[in-house]
Amino acid sequence: MANLDMWEVFIQTKPGLSHKHAGTVQAPTAEMALQNARDVYTRRKEGTCVWVVPSKYIVSSEGMDQESFFDPADDKLYRHPTFYDIPNDVKNM
């Protein structure tokens, strides 16, 4: 018997926070995937909201040529606050 569809599970621990990846479940329908995810990943009230996404729809940058994919950000130090020299006398900055 073939494996059922794979789903990635994302849990929001508290309203206002982002959903975080928690793991995977196998299920043939979205509803069952959601129920399985709740059963496995929220046994201790870990979440206020659960998302399930078929694994095949996740597009990842992983495994690509990491360096060149993120290269443009590497030498742009001026995007960081520490690049700018403001004297300590200036408050609230």
Add this chain to the structure above:
Amino acid sequence: MHSQILKFSNSKIMDLEKFVQYVHEENKVEPKDIMPDDYRKLLVRQISQHAHSEIVGMLPEANWISRAPSLRRKMALLAKVQDEAGHGLYLYAATETLGNGTIRADRDATYEDMLEGKAKYSSIFNYPTLSWADIGAIGWLVDGAAIMNQVMLMGNSYGPYSRAMVRICKEESFHQRQGYEILMALCRGTKQQKEMAQAALDRFWWPALMMFGPNDDSSPNSKISMNYRVKRESNDSLRQRFIDVTVSQAEFLGLTIPDKDLKWNEERGHYDFGELPWDEFMTILKGNGPCNKKRLQTKVKAQQENLWVKEAAAAFAEKQQKEVI
């Protein structure tokens, strides 16, 4: 400013030296990264066998759910056994990330290997649970040993396995406390209850110590595993630490550890202990322990009798699809 992660592969060609340096610098390997074949194989085997251990480990404890002495004990034991199923799932999910063209790592394939006796699970689960006190001993000693091993594995170099360990460790400590609480109740109870607790300790002490595997000098795979930063601490070191922390826990219960050579060594700063019964360990590894055959038979039967659930779910999904169209 983030530090530059050392690349260990140039244009899809594995550079072993760079890979080893990468993991030695405490970096994590993720599923799509290029990795040495033996690293992948080692992990598929280790993580899937870890998963099998969780699933088969449910059996000796589920055995006592219907005979738990109180509702509180029954609810706690049910929850523990359910947790183990979930732990198995996290680990099968981690194993699956390692499948590539040449290695099958999906849960059906690895599970079949276990059912056919080709893949192992932890030897401790080939022992029977003969009394209610055994459930206490298992929680205290077996989960205790597992926690020690799993905390060590939280630092392993493979991302998905490391994250699964973090999750499992968070949930595992209730298991140990549940078991210890059972023994506390027995040791404070009647004479027969205390004797039952002592008998359980007598039966599970040495098997629990053997969970940490053979002595370091009899463990050739350890070196490769340590070099790849999968294994972070040696068998003997973990075993020594387990003994050191567990002795006072036994003293608190008023129980005697069944080792006449157990003695605090001031010079070493550790407990000296007796020789482990390695013959018994080898017997179990070869499949001739008290419950090896029974465990496999139970899992094969469960698979055969419950396949209809998966088939029904798949048929339902197909029917739903058709209705949508």
